[in-house]
Amino acid sequence: MTESPHDPTLDAALRTHTDYGVEKLDESDLAGDPFTQFTAWLAEAAERKAYEPNAMVLGTIDPDGAPSIRTVLLRGVDERGFAFYTDYTSRKGRALLANPAVAVVFPWYTLHRQVKIFGHAHPVEATDSDDYFAHRPRGAQVAAWSSDQSTPIASREALEQKVHDAEERFADAPEVPRPERWGGFRIVPSRVEFWQGRTSRLHDRLVFHREGESNWRVERLQP
């Protein structure tokens, strides 16, 4: 490996060592289920101005067994699970339809917190996708028709031409319909970990394990 030239800015970036303050996460602080706990932390992330607090990094397994990741936005959470929307024919869409196993992280760095979710993702009801799609800005609705997500295209111009074609197609339509290949997945968790950064790397890690339909066992992990 060739030695890279000395760059103090890069060195500083690689040596960043934040000591995560005084906040803690005790078993006694924890809600009785991961959805209530997650919702409280998400609200706090929004209040404390975390950038895109609903952004989550989603890991899936491709049909050939290779892992794959990308960021998506959480659009709903309740006791049924965590919902996001995408193109079912995208790389992640095809992966999930073949193998629903997922791993997710919400990286709330500015809060010194992260939440990890492990479970299975299944398509939401078509009516839920219709409702969500209907509330998207028209530009995003047209984009859903214009982009065969994750497939190659010759140029930016070719993409813009597809947008133009879709705009023409729906020019007289009061509402842009949802493309059938576009919709939601709901992640049903089997394990959810709440991580609170603490001083000297002695972080708190509390994990909910699903035991039955709505029973959860909490376990503390070493940092």
Ligand SMILES: Cc1cc2nc3c(=O)[nH]c(=O)nc-3n(C[C@H](O)[C@H](O)[C@H](O)COP(=O)(O)O)c2cc1C
């Ligand atoms: C902040 C952020 C939010 C995103 N939200 C979504 C989303 O909600 N749905 C989506 O399909 N792609 C979203 N993307 C784009 C994905 O990260 C990804 O590029 C795209 O879905 C294609 O992924 P795939 O090829 O693995 O299927 C987002 C990207 C970023 C950076």
